[in-house]
Amino acid sequence: MSSELPLRFLLAFRTMIDELHAELARQGHPDMRPMHGFVLQAIGPQGTTAVELGRTLGVSKQAAGKTVEALEQIGYVERAVDPADTRRKIVKVTDRGYDALIRSGEILRRQHRRWAETLGADRLAALENDLRKMTPENVWKLDAPGWFS
Amino acid sequence: MSSELPLRFLLAFRTMIDELHAELARQGHPDMRPMHGFVLQAIGPQGTTAVELGRTLGVSKQAAGKTVEALEQIGYVERAVDPADTRRKIVKVTDRGYDALIRSGEILRRQHRRWAETLGADRLAALENDLRKMTPENVWKLDAPGWFS
DNA sequence: ACACGATAGACAACCTGGTTCACTATTTAG
DNA sequence: CTAAATAGTGAACCAGGTTGTCTATCGTGT
Numbered sequence: 149m150s151s152e153l154p155l156r157f158l159l160a161f162r163t164m165i166d167e168l169h170a171e172l173a174r175q176g177h178p179d180m181r182p183m184h185g186f187v188l189q190a191i192g193p194q195g196t197t198a199v200e201l202g203r204t205l206g207v208s209k210q211a212a213g214k215t216v217e218a219l220e221q222i223g224y225v226e227r228a229v230d231p232a233d234t235r236r237k238i239v240k241v242t243d244r245g246y247d248a249l250i251r252s253g254e255i256l257r258r259q260h261r262r263w264a265e266t267l268g269a270d271r272l273a274a275l276e277n278d279l280r281k282m283t284p285e286n287v288w289k290l291d292a293p294g295w296f297s
Numbered sequence: 298m299s300s301e302l303p304l305r306f307l308l309a310f311r312t313m314i315d316e317l318h319a320e321l322a323r324q325g326h327p328d329m330r331p332m333h334g335f336v337l338q339a340i341g342p343q344g345t346t347a348v349e350l351g352r353t354l355g356v357s358k359q360a361a362g363k364t365v366e367a368l369e370q371i372g373y374v375e376r377a378v379d380p381a382d383t384r385r386k387i388v389k390v391t392d393r394g395y396d397a398l399i400r401s402g403e404i405l406r407r408q409h410r411r412w413a414e415t416l417g418a419d420r421l422a423a424l425e426n427d428l429r430k431m432t433p434e435n436v437w438k439l440d441a442p443g444w445f446s
Numbered sequence: 447a448c449a450c451g452a453t454a455g456a457c458a459a460c461c462t463g464g465t466t467c468a469c470t471a472t473t474t475a476g
Numbered sequence: 477c478t479a480a481a482t483a484g485t486g487a488a489c490c491a492g493g494t495t496g497t498c499t500a501t502c503g504t505g506t
Contacts, residue, residue, distance in 0.1 A: 151338075151401070151402065151405045152425070153313070153409060153412070153425060153428075154309075154310050154313040154314055154317075154405075156425065156428040156429065156432055157306045157307070157309040157310035157313070157428070158306070158307075158310045159428075159432040159433060160303075160306040160428055160431060160432050161303050161306035161307045161310060163431070163432055163433065164302070164303040164306070165303055168303075181462085181463095183463080189300075197483070197484090198483075198484065198485095199482075199483060199484080207463090207464070207465090208464080208465065208466080209483075209484075209485095210464090210465080210466085210484090210485080210486090211463070211464055211465075213483095213484070213485070214462095214463075214464085215463080218462095218463095233472075233473065233482095233483085234471085234472065234473090234483095235471065235472045235473070235482070235483040235484070236472095236482090236483060236484085237483080237484070252300070253300065256300045256303075260302060263302070263431065266430065266431065267427050267430065267431070271423065271427055272427075274420065274423070275423075275424055275427055276301070276302060276305065278416050278420055278421075278424055279302075279305040279306070279308075279309055280305065281415065281416065282309060282312070282412060282415065282416070283305055283308040283309050283312055284308060284312065330491085330492095332491095332492080346454070346455090347454075347455065347456095348453080348454060348455080356492090356493070356494090357493075357494065357495080358454075358455075359455090359456080359457090359493090359494080359495085360492070360493055360494075362454095362455070362456070363491095363492075363493085364492080367491090367492095382453095382454085382501075382502070383454095383500085383501065383502090384453070384454040384455070384500065384501045384502070385453090385454060385455085385501095386454080386455070
């Protein structure tokens with residue numbers, strides 16, 4: 149059935165993300181939501197603002213603001229007014245945020261290795277190549293309200 | 298980056314689904330939501346009930362009921378009490394629902410052909426094979442609140 | 447024969463992650 | 477120095493889920 153392929157993509161995504169967050173919870177980050185790691189990455193080392201973040205992710209500034217607030221409450225980011233422009237509030241990833249980010253990276257690399265072992269490194273590389281060929285460039289702009297769970 | 302793979306899966310899913318619904322809208326089904334086609338398929342030719350549907354999809358009976366109601370309002374399904382058990386209401390796909398389903402199938406098949414043309418039929422088959430190896434059997438139970446947009 | 451437990455559906459309140467509209471405060475440009 | 481643009485925030489709303497509670501009907505055990 150040709151309708152199976154998109155479902156398999158979704159299933160693959162969810163399987164990986166669910167695994168990631170189960171392991172992250174075990175490693176001391178039970179409050180991480182699927183989108184959080186993604187947003188932390190999007191913030192970057194320089195910090196950013198809600199408006200900027202919204203543009204990067206392809207969502208409204210209000211949605212970005214809400215997410216930042218949630219992230220702030222669980223201690224993954226902090227906000228400080230920009231002295232050079234007191235309208236702006238610079239969002240920065242905290243140490244705890246970085247810890248989550250680093251652990252996510254490790255878990256994802258392990259996951260990737262498991263895929264390589266199961267499928268063969270060559271097949272996995274070919275798969276990644278094919279996917280890059282068929283999907284848009286910009287990995288950030290998922291342009292999806294509620295991309296995952 | 299090993300974190301790219303899950304994102305590519307999501308992107309691939311969304312790309313296909315967005316394309317499908319853009320084309321479906323052009324063909325006279327502008328109200329179809331991503332989940333609708335999926336649910337229509339899950340209902341099947343025999344019809345089903347909210348409880349049954351919920352079990353199939355892995356969501357609560359209330360969620361299934363809400364979806365059925367939405368589908369009913371836009372004319373894709375209809376409900377009738379089961380004469381053999383007046384508690385039950387059998388949900389059936391209407392002609393309009395079937396029209397959407399048939400068109401979806403055609404669009405998905407075209408999409409699939411395009412992927413085959415771009416990647417090569419052999420590569421696409423290998424990709425599908427790899428995905429089946431790495432994802433759960435049951436395509437219905439996505440077990441995801443809000444799997445797509 | 448009938449009471450009791452299980453089942454189907456519906457309603458309400460709530461959650462998450464989005465949306466738009468409206469507003470204030472500040473900055474920048476003409 | 478005023479006018480437009482921009483950053484942030486709040487409110488109301490939506491979709492698609494959740495749980496809890498309730499009624500109506502069905503089916504079974506004594």
